[in-house]
Every structure is written in structure tokens, then in C-alpha cells.
């Protein structure tokens with residue numbers, strides 16, 4: 001059936017093009033071909049995903065990818081997206097899939113909160129000359145101050161991070177082996193952690209990265225056995241994720257290579273389907289049993305994280321999770337990324353992470369259980385200022401996923417679900433995977449964390465704070481701009497000028 005959808009992008013080729021065919025080699029969607037009869041390159045804009053790979057790698061700088069100037073007759077009720085979604089579904093008869101986080105114009109609360117800075121009476125601190133502490137401990141904290149010999153007894157296991165930023169769960173299978181390894185190397189060099197996601201951990205990586213790994217237990221239970229759980233610094237039970245709350249996952253058989261299959265402990269080439277619920281968790285008591293079982297099998301040496309999507313009753317859900325014995329609660333907001341999700345779920349289910357952090361932190365404080373559990377916030381962290389604001393709202397640390405992919409080369413083309421990622425990140429095609437240089441990718445990630453850490457220190461110093469721990473839940477350092485009264489109320493902050 002011929003597609004009736006207009007091209008999203010238009011490929012422009014200037015006279016500088018000398019027919020070297022680099023663009024043809026770079027485009028995994030077949031948008032560039034060489035016309036031998038006319039001895040020139042030709043482009044098919046209909047195939048273009050807007051990944052910008054050809055534009056970056058054209059040695060002559062001859063290619064420009066622009067949004068297509070073609071349009072449907074403007075209609076206030078029927079946007080271009082609504083018209084094209086209907087056309088695509090009329091052609092396929094199926095659920096529309098997409099990758100990355102939602103691109104809907106939900107209010108980004110980070111951009112409506114401003115930070116404080118010291119003036120006159122409470123002097124700021126110069127981070128270049130005075131020590132600043134970003135070291136962060138995640139896990140259940142003791143209820144009383146431990147002194148002397150007490151510190152050696154009965155202390156719950158914890159994670160120690162040199163900066164309050166972790167790489168969020170991205171499974172091997174959804175991302176390439178090179179991308180997976182780059183995250184592990186960068187976590188190791190930066191004193192933080194990466195997360196295996198639900199795809200298991202390749203056997204040859206286990207001992208090398210054991211101290212930097214968070215292993216995930218998701219509903220599909222791929223690649224999980226006692227050895228896997230013990231090859232980590234922490235274990236995360238994934239109940240939900242921000243990009244697709246309430247539904248399961250699906251890794252198509254084409255992405256299940258021999259190595260992915262061995263890691264996931266499933267047959268090569270078969271679809272890896274994660275059910276929506278864990279079939280052994282239907283209550284807080286069931287969750288408590290799984291947390292206990294994981295602690296038992298890991299000899300009570302590793303903190304257990306429970307990850308949930310930010311949804312309407314998130315503060316009550318968080319309270320139940322803490323009471324079930326989780327050491328760390330990870331909350332993933334509506335703008336969280338993914339390799340593949342139904343578009344209708346990604347764009348319509350969940351709540352922003354900013355509102356979730358604040359309501360959870362305050363509920364746990366009100367119930368007197370905040371110190372039993374650390375909070376990691378994810379799903380929409382784009383820069384160091386977002387990290388600082390998340391911690392001021394009540395998080396202990398943040399997960400970054402999309403930002404890490406962008407650091408490695410991702411251009412947010414949202415075609416991850418096709419398995420044809422031009423940048424070698426979200427693919428299992430050996431030729432495409434080779435495009436992601438391991439040293440280069442891991443160095444970019446290390447640089448990103450280093451840059452953000454410097455910036456966090458600058459912002460802390462400006463507030464006159466010399467340790468990130470002192471910022472946690474310190475909402476007085478935030479003021480809202482352009483927000484309604486109810487939004488200020490949920491965030492627990494004053495308006496600017498108050």
C-alpha cells in the first residue's frame with residue numbers, strides 16, 4: 001500500500017557534492033543512492049528519519065536536513081500529527097510505536113523554578129578554592145547517630161556515588177553492546193553506577209564491573225539467577241517506567257542476537273516479551289516478599305531499589321514501597337525515555353517527575369519514614385540545573401538516560417524501535433554497532449558527568465552550601481515563576497518575590 005503520509009524532512013544537497021557516496025554509506029534507512037546513469041547522488045526524502053548522520057559525515061558539508069515545508073491545510077482541531085497518525089494506522093492497522101521520551105509540550109517545571117544565591121549576609125563559596133562535597137550515599141539511613149563502634153554494626157548496605165548522578169536502566173538488546181559497555185566504563189571512571197535494565201548482564205562483564213552495576217529484576221525475569229544478582233552493587237526491582245507506565249515491554253526477535261539471547265537466557269531470534277505486571281506481585285506484601293527474597297539471596301549485602309513510574313497516587317505508592325523494605329525508591333517521570341513504547345501510552349500516561357519528587361518527599365517526611373529510603377528521580381533530567389532542582393525538591397540523586405544517549409551521539413530521531421539507529425546506540429546490526437567507538441563514547445559520558453559536577457558545585461557555592469546533602473529537600477532555595485497556586489502548593493515552593 002502506498003503511504004499517504006507527507007515526508008517529515010526534506011534533504012537538500014548543494015553543488016559541493018562530489019559524489020563520494022559517503023551519505024549512502026551512512027544512511028541506514030536507504031535515503032541516498034547513486035544514480036549511475038546520470039553519475040550523481042539522488043535522495044528520497046520520504047525515507048529520511050532526520051537522524052542527521054549524513055549531514056554530520058558528509059566530507060563536503062553538502063547536505064542539509066530540514067523540516068519539510070509541505071503541509072496539510074491548517075486546521076485548529078486536526079494538527080499535522082493527528083492527521084498523520086490516522087493515516088499511519090489506516091495503513092498498518094497496528095499500535096503506533098515510538099522511541100525516546102514524550103515530545104509533547106507538557107509544562108517543564110524545571111524551567112519554572114529559579115535557584116537562590118547568597119548576597120551580603122550569607123556569603124557564597126568559591127568552589128575553585130574551597131572544598132565542595134558532592135559525595136552521595138544512597139540507602140536506608142540509621143534512625144539515630146551512630147558513633148564509635150556502633151558504626152560497624154547493623155548498618156544497612158548503601159551505594160556511594162562521587163556525584164549525585166547515575167545512568168538509568170538501558171538493557172543490552174535495546175541498546176548495543178558498545179553503548180552498554182560505554183555506560184559501564186564511564187560509571188566506573190566517574191565513581192557512579194550504571195543499570196543493566198531488564199536484559200541481564202553479559203558474563204564477560206560481570207567481574208570487571210561488579211562494583212559499578214545495578215542489576216535489574218523486571219517482570220520478564222530475563223537473565224536472572226543467583227549469580228547475576230550477586231554480580232552487582234545493588235538490585236533494582238522494576239515495577240514501572242515513565243515512558244510506558246502500566247504496560248510491559250517487547251524486544252523484537254530481530255534484535256535478539258546470539259549474544260543478547262545468551263545474556264537474557266532465551267532462544268536466539270525469539271521475541272522477549274515482558275508482561276505488564278510481575279505475576280508474583282499483586283500487593284505491598286507480595287513486594288515485601290520479593291525484596292526479602294532478593295536480600296536473602298544476596299546475603300543482605302546489597303541495597304534493593306524499587307523503581308516505579310510517576311503516576312497519580314505516587315506518594316501513597318511510595319509509602320507502601322518504603323514500608324515493604326526498599327532501601328532506595330526510583331521514580332521515573334512522564335518524560336522518561338525508552339527504546340520502544342506505544343505512542344499513545346508514552347504521550348498520555350503518568351505525571352511530571354518534578355511534582356512526583358516533591359509530593360513523595362513530603363509524604364515520607366510527614367510519615368516519619370523519609371530516612372528509611374533514598375529517592376532517585378529520573379525521566380526528564382536535561383542539565384545540571386535540573387539535577388540541583390531535583391535535589392532541592394527532595395531527591396537524593398538522579399537517573400539520566402536520554403542525556404547519556406545524546407552525549408554518545410543520539411539525535412533524538414525517535415527511531416530506536418526500528419533497530420536501525422544510525423549512531424550505533426540502539427541497534428544490534430553489527431555494522432551499525434561498530435559506528436559507536438567505545439573509547440570515544442565512554443569519554444563523552446565521563447566528560448558530561450564531570451562538566452555537570454563542576455556546574456553543580458558552582459550553583460551550590462552560589463547558594464552558600466558546601467555539601468549536596470545540605471540541599472536535599474531544601475525547597476527554600478527554589479522559587480516558582482509563572483505557576484498556578486496549586487502547582488506551587490504541590491511543589492512546596494514559594495512564588496518568586498515572596
Ligand code: SF4
Pocket residue numbers: 011026027028029030031032047048049050051052053054055065422
Ligand atoms: S535518515 Fe539520517 S542519514 Fe538518512 S537521509 Fe535522513 S538524516 Fe541523513
Ligand code: SF4
Pocket residue numbers: 051099100405409410411412413414415416417420421422423424425426
Ligand atoms: S538512540 Fe539512535 S535511533 Fe534512538 S533516538 Fe537516538 S539516534 Fe535515534
